[in-house]
Amino acid sequence: MKAIGKIKIAMVVAAMVFACGSANAQRWHRHGYHGHVVHAACMAYPTHVTVVAKPVVTTHISNRLNQKERFNMAMAYLKSNGSLTVKQYSKMTGLTKETAKAELDAFAADKSKPIVSTYNGKKQIYLLRKRT
Incomplete structure (x- = not known):
């Protein structure tokens, strides 16, 4: 059981490494940037999402004339x-x-x-x- 669990963990780690490596390679070529690019899935620190609420636009329903x-x-x-x-x-x-x-x-x-x-x-x- 322990060996299968370790194999699964190793496979997940390998998949993340390959995904991050290919994402960085694609980004370099597509955007002409040759510096160090870190893919979002490869970041060690947590990312934060900020939700901005916009007011709901309503039309003026009441009319001044009947x-x-x-x-x-x-x-x-x-x-x-x-x-x-x-x-x-x-x-x-x-x-x-x-x-x-x-x-x-x-x-x-x-x-x-x-x-x-x-x-x-x-x-x-x-x-x-x-x-x-």
């Missing part, structure tokens, strides 16, 4: 300019483009609201519904 106020802004803009794009609505309200598009589509889908969606070439625009 949906009714944003709808009134869209109506005022449409009455004065005739058409509204997602980009313009996004800038006016402070919403992301995805949220602005979803909200304008919801306004257009609601038949009780006087906003309709159409396309001007490839660009989707929103207009006031024609009165009949």
